[in-house]
Amino acid sequence: MRHVCSLCKVACLRTLPTFYRLSLRNAVSRTLKLQQPLTRNTSQACNSFCQRSHTCGELRASHIGEPVTLYGWVQYKRFDFMLTLKDAYGITQIVAANTQNCISSVLSKIRSESVIKITGKVQPRQNEQINKEMLTGEIEVLAEDIELISECKDKLPFQPKDHAKVKESLRMQYRYLDIRTSKMQENLRLRSRIAMKMREFLCNHHGFVEVETPTMFKQTPGGSQEFVIPTRHPExxxxxxxxxxxxxxxxxxxxxxxxxxxARCYRDEGTKPDRQPEFTQVDLEMSFVNRENIYSLVEGMIEYSWPSNKTNLTLPFPKMTYADAIAKYGTDKPDTRFDMKLHDVSDIFINSGLSIFDDALKSTEGTVQAIAIRPHTHITNRDLxxxxxxxxxxxxxxxxFIQVKDETTWRSPISKYLKDDMKNRLGDLLHMKPGDVILLAAGKYLSTCLLLGHMRIAVADLLETKGVNVRKTRSNAFVWVEDFPLFLPKENGKCESQTVELESAHHPFTAPHPEDAEFIYTKPDKVRSLHYDLVYNGAEIAGGSIRIHDAKLQKYVLDEILKEDSSSLYHLLEALESGAPTHGGIAIGFDRYISMLRGTQSIRDVIAFPKSWEGxxxxxxxPTKLTNEDIKDYHIEIQKKKS
Amino acid sequence: MRHVCSLCKVACLRTLPTFYRLSLRNAVSRTLKLQQPLTRNTSQACNSFCQRSHTCGELRASHIGEPVTLYGWVQYKRFDFMLTLKDAYGITQIVAANTQNCISSVLSKIRSESVIKITGKVQPRQNEQINKEMLTGEIEVLAEDIELISECKDKLPFQPKDHAKVKESLRMQYRYLDIRTSKMQENLRLRSRIAMKMREFLCNHHGFVEVETPTMFKQTPGGSQEFVIPTRHPExxxxxxxxxxxxxxxxxxxxxxxxxxxARCYRDEGTKPDRQPEFTQVDLEMSFVNRENIYSLVEGMIEYSWPSNKTNLTLPFPKMTYADAIAKYGTDKPDTRFDMKLHDVSDIFINSGLSIFDDALKSTEGTVQAIAIRPHTHITNRDLxxxxxxxxxxxxxxxxFIQVKDETTWRSPISKYLKDDMKNRLGDLLHMKPGDVILLAAGKYLSTCLLLGHMRIAVADLLETKGVNVRKTRSNAFVWVEDFPLFLPKENGKCESQTVELESAHHPFTAPHPEDAEFIYTKPDKVRSLHYDLVYNGAEIAGGSIRIHDAKLQKYVLDEILKEDSSSLYHLLEALESGAPTHGGIAIGFDRYISMLRGTQSIRDVIAFPKSWEGxxxxxxxPTKLTNEDIKDYHIEIQKKKS
Structure with a gap:
């Protein structure tokens, strides 16, 4: 495919078949910045070691008169002699000298999203063309030479500029077009910048060593969610x-x-929305620390890497016990940006005559809990x-529900049970005003709190859809949650002769809380742990613990409490017998954290090449189809379909 | 297990069962540096956010009189009142106040490699104790309080100090003991420091964005060395x-x-020495570049991250064509630290009467090549x-072999064929002197050059075992090798009707050399590529290329030249049609590079948890044994053993 310019009669084939080239003048001065000295100047950093002189986002009035070489994607064309050229850094207006020259004859054929090279000179825009909204809006580049680097095909599945209207599956199928949008560029670039700042904090300021650990490892006890890799060794x-x-x-x-x-981590959870089979953790561990040391370190790291366009953080982050989080927020991931806390109203409803309350309160674990909503807007019966x-x-x-119409009129399915005394006590405790709504729930303590914790979030979501600003948007509410239970009753566990089967609330390496250490051999279900979570605006973004460093205790936990086969952890137990320091650490869910910082709908928006919820x-x-022939080295066979 | 000090009669049980604690004095002033401000001072960087006041490597005479808290591993004990305490940063001498106190009674029981905590005060050593060789050799710490954190078991498989004598499989089995050695600490810490410097260079100085790409991907065409991961979707x-x-x-x-x-990369090569199934590449790619841009960037990055204790680098690195590398060094990985180059001596041996030479030279591809060795030592007949x-x-x-005894006496199995004229010409060409040895080989050009290239290295190794300094040790010889062939005849390929089946010399995305572009459709086997390798002291440590950015050319290469099914690369071909920039990049084999910088025997020495050569x-x-039950979600079965 040779392209001959109809005016110049010059064959423009250069080195490769689709390289078109159109020379207007013989000698165009070029300012390619080859092998330029290292620079800390970020505006120029992106032009080192490459063929462009400037990005499409950096030319200003101060550059007028300079010869430049730009590369980019054609965004808009106007009248065959003007176009806007874009790259990840911005947009620059390009004009051809006049409508009759060769450039415009090439321009007329170039489709948007094609890649071109422009050499030319920076000139001021005509007055009526100046665009103060645009960073490069005072200038334009008078093209002296245009080269088509790569032609874009006729019909893209979507134009990058339209990406907000495109459904996610199409964005994922044509991820390279999606990445061309400024939103995805900023997501990926922020992710990189924050990772870099965190590394600076850890490596350069605090003596941390980054160590790459294997991703091809062995199954851990109970590791049912681990992907397997067959090997050339049978079985x-x-x-x-x-x-x-x-x-x-x-x-x-x-x-x-x-x-x-x-650290790249892997979990096979089948199909779960907003989970990824592979994800990234900022994983760290230190010797000779207590949990407060870890808190301070993480706070320092988050502050050091905090995006400059966000409101300043207040350090240290508040702390809350697991028990308090459940009691006040009905969750171990409290969103502390808004109030609407849980209140224990068991006392008020003792012998209420209402079977749902009375039945609950018969048990020592029973409770009646309430949250009060101040809607600030109309809540319909349909909403309720x-x-x-x-x-x-x-x-x-x-x-x-109890709707407080005025001081005496409380509308509720249970209104006939609500005596004046109860109303007064409830009203006082919850500071009720006309228009408020009370939510009550009764039952076992933990499940009742969790139910109301769930309703608290649902009510906040509902009110926000109605325009009420419940969560102080732009506020950054971090909170440490600590003093979790070390063990929990096993789901589907047996309950023989009064002994409940236990499992680790987090993982079997978590150290017991020193204040409860004596119970580990007697009442392990009562022992709190040295696990901690960092919660950010109601999402758990990090979790960690001080670890067991004593081999005997670790073996006791594995063998006697968890009834796990500790033999597969023999190497770790042996290591703990070989002089082990006290130690602890944390892992930050980096995808989730960046997603929250950017306020994206899904973590997929901060991952360059994510997988769908089906993996x-x-x-x-x-994953693609393979045959038995493809996997013949691995001593496995594809299961025959059941007929 | 309670520990009661026989002198103090104090029960020393603290929070956890194996925490022993022995209090000598009630009020020991402590200087724990909790939540201290961020500091760039590296000597203090390692003490932020933890319980020690100093590492075991930092106390000096200037600290005398200061109260300190140290944690570390017991290295040596002397006389039950003195020990050396070590950590990754150094060694400090600890003394008890006198031989009769509780500390020494605890000390007597502590085995080396146990972890202890010491609080005490820095004091000058007695004159005869001062050790100028030791960084902390002017001081010692007078212990006021000792706490046993973790007792080391009686008999370790090896003592870290003895690790040089331990065989590698034992070091790998007890890797945590191996990592405790200063050699492994420095390997891993240097690796982290260089990675950090490279990131600073790329991110902070040159506008690069670090992007994490998936490690769960699809099989690539011809990807027979790729590990597979079964999924919950059948087949x-x-x-x-x-x-x-x-x-x-x-x-x-x-x-x-x-x-x-x-980037973590994976390759299933079965069992090959000094290969790892997972390895790390510093992987980078840029748009709008030529290969010289990539060279300059990599040179800049290597210089920026170059270890300070090594001799300075000279930039730019020299370049060599693939053809030159083969002709002069008999390899595409030339070790340019020493000479001993190949010489084409075909002309000299035309019609020599020696069938091995004459047969070779009959063919147009035939050659006779020579290298000259100046042994500087005795080479025995056994060596030859x-x-x-x-x-x-x-x-x-x-x-x-030809041994040049003196100007006229050349000892060789072919001496009777060596006419004076030949000797003169050989002697002149190779600058022979008495004592030198000539190696000759004849045959097809490439295989003959490769044979002598191999012999060149073997001779250098031999001479070095005899104490001759062939390779200038401590010299750092980097060289870029370029202009590789784009395609090679396929191994085991068919050769029907004059057309040789071709395969990519590197990978199918490599761009052809612009000077040869016209041949791609006519004589693809003659086309050079824009691939380049960086060779360091005779090892290939990086490889990359300018890529094909034209969809039509890429499809032609895949379909017409390589006869690959391009449908599995449909997404890439589609992407190239959607506006693709010119681009190129490189990947540095990071494990190998660090291993060479540290001069380790194997890349396993710079990997924290390596796998054996059997994986x-x-x-x-x-990998461990799994059963069909363990993998039941994945629609595969373990193959029954063949009886």
Missing amino acids: RFYCLPQSPQQFKQLLMVGGLDRYFQF ENLQKLAKTRSEHGVI NDLMSGA | RFYCLPQSPQQFKQLLMVGGLDRYFQF ENLQKLAKTRSEHGVI NDLMSGA
């Missing part, structure tokens, strides 16, 4: 790790006392019905 | 990628024009025999 498999937990503890035993890693429906998905009895790469089609 | 598998090649090209199409990543044996493993005829993790036992 033997690697597993992809859910975290580098064992490795980081072994590094501590190895005296590498300040470890971190941006929907909330009740939601509640019933979580609890047989759901919740009970598919919609762009490449992975 | 469908992910593959672990050998490199992020496709992703980085897609990022370029997405306008993310300066990408890098410390061994070299010949090695040569015969690579070529039927092996090599021919086993000797510490944890991975």
Whole structure:
């Protein structure tokens, strides 16, 4: 395919078949910045070691008269002699000298999203063309030479500028077009910048060592969510790790006392929305620390890497016990940006005559809990019905609403049971005013709190859809949650002869709280742990703990309490016998954290090439079909379909 | 287990069962540096956010009188009142006040490699104790309080101090003990420091964006060395990628024009010594570049991250064509630290009467090549025999030696064929002197050059075992090798009707050299590529290329030249049609590079938890046996053993 310019009669084929080239003048002065000295000047940093002189976002009035070489994607064309050229850094207006020259004859054929090279000179825009909204709006580039680098095909599945209207599956299928949008560019660039700042904080300021640990490891006890990798050894498999937990503890035993890693982790959870089979943790571990040390370190790291366009953080972050979080927020991930806390109203409803309350309070674990809503807007009966429906998905009895019309008129399905004394006490405790709504729930303590915690979020969501600013948007509410239980009753566990089967609330390496250490051998279910979570605007973004560093205690926990086979952890137990420091650490869910900082709908928006909720790469089609022939080295066979 | 001090009669149980604590004095002033301000001072950086006041390597005479808290591993004990305490930063001498107190009674029981905490005061050493060789040799710490954090078991498989004598499999099995050695600490810490410096160079100085790409991907065409991961979808598998090649090209199409990543890559090569199934590449890609831009960037990055204790680098690195590398060094990985180059001596041996030469020179591809060795030491006949044996493993005829005894006496199996004229010409060409040895080989050009290239290294190794300094040790010889062939005849390929089946010399995305572009449709086997390798002291440490950015050319290469099914790369071809920039990049083999910088025997020495050459993790036992029950979600079955 040769392109001959109809005016110049010059064959423009250059080195490769689709390189068109159109020379207007013989000698165009070029300012390619080859091998330029290192610079800290970020505006020029992106032009080192490449063929452009400037990005499409950096030319200003001060550059007028300078010869420049720009590369970019054609955004808009106007009248065959003017176009806007874009790249990740901005947009520059390009004009051809006049409508009759060769440039415009090439321009007329170039489709948008094609890549071109422009050499030319910076000139001021005509007065009526100046665009103060645009960073490069005072100038334009008079093109002296245009080269078509790569022609865009006729019909793209979507134009990058329209990406907000495009459904996500199409964005994922054509991810490279999606990445061309300024939103995705900023997501990925912010992610990189924050990772870099965190590394500076850890490596350069606090003596941490980044260590890469294997991703081809072995199955951990109970590791049912681990992907397996068959090997050339019959029956033997690697597993992809859910975290580098064992490795980081072994590094501590190895005296590498300040470890971190941006660790790729893997979890096969089947199909869950907004989960990814592979994800990234900022994983760190230190020797000779207590949990407050870890809190301070993480606070310092978040502050150091905090985006400059966000409101300043207040350090230290507040702390809350697990018990308080459940009691006040009905969750271990409290969103402390708004109030609407839980209140224990059991006392008020003792012998209320209402069977749902009386039945609950018969048990020592029973409770009646309330939250008060100040709607600041009209809540319809339909809204309340929907909330009740939601509640019933979580609890047989759901919740009970009381609408406080005025001081005496309380509208509720249970209004005939509400004596004046009860109303007074409830009103005082919850500071009720006319227009407010009370939500009540009764039952076992934990499940009742969790139900109301769930309703609290649902009510906040509902009010926000009606325009009430419940969560102080732009506010950044971090809170440490601590003093979790060390063990929980096993789901579907047996309950023989009064002994409840226990499982680790987090993982079996978590140290017991020193104040409860004596109970570990007697009442392990009462022992709190040294686990901690960092919660950010109601989402758990980090979790960690001080670890068990004593081999005997670790073995006791595994063998006697968890009834796990500790033999597969023999190497770790042996390591703890070989001189182990006290140690602890944390892992930050980096995808989630960046997603929250950017306020994206999904973590997929801060991952360059995410998988769909079914685990598919919609762009490449992975995972793909393989045959027995393809996997013949691995001593496995594809199961025959059941007929 | 309670520990009661026999002198103090104080129960020393603290919070956890094996925490022993022995209080000598009630009020020991402590200087725990909790929540201290951020500091750039590296000597203090390692003490932020933890319980020690100082590391074991930092106390000096200037600290005398200061109260300190140290944690570390017991190295040596002397007389039950003195010990040396070590951590990753150094060693400090600890003394008890006198031999009769509680500290010494605890000390007497502590085994080396146990972890202890010491609080005490820095004091000068007695004159005869001062050790100028030791950084902390002017001081010692007078212990006021000792706490046993973790007792080391009686008999470790090896003492870290003895690790040089321990065989590698034992070091790998007890990797945490191995990591406790200063050698492994420095390997891992240097690796982290260099990675950090490279990131600073790329991110902070040159506008690169670090992007994490998936490690669960799809099989690439011809990806027979890719590990597979079964999924919950019948017959469908992910593959672990050998490199992020496709992703980085897609990022370029997405306008993310300066990408890098410390990328984990995977390759199932069965059992090969000094290979790892997972390894790390410093992977980068840029838009709008030529290969010289990439050279300059990499040179800048290596210089920026160059270890301060090494001799300075000279930039730019020299360049060499592939053809020159083969002609002069008999390899595409030339070790340019020493001479001993290949010489084409075909002209000299035309019609020599020696069938091995005459047969070779009959063919247009035939050659006779020579290298000259100046041994500077005695080479025995046995040495020559061994070299010949090695040569015969690579070529039927092996090599021919000529020992130049003096100007007229040339001892050789072919001496009767060596006419004076030949001797003169050989002597002149190779600058022979008495004592020198000539190695000759004849045959097809490439295989003959490769044979002598191999012998060149073997001779250098031999001479070095005899104490001759052949390679200038401590010299750092970097060289860029370029102008590789784009395609090579396929190994085991068919050769029907004059057309030789071709395969990519590197990968199918490599761009052809512009000077040869016209041949791609006519004589593809003659086309050079824009691939380049960076060779460091004879090892290839990086490879990259300018890529094809034209969809039609890419499709032609895949379909017409390589006869690959391009449908599995449909997404990439589609991307190239959607406005693709010119682009290129490189990947540095980071494990190998760090291993060479540290001069370690194997890349395993710079990997925290490496696998054995059979792919086993000797510490944890991975890969481990799984049963059909363990993998039941994945629609695969373990193959029944053949009886």
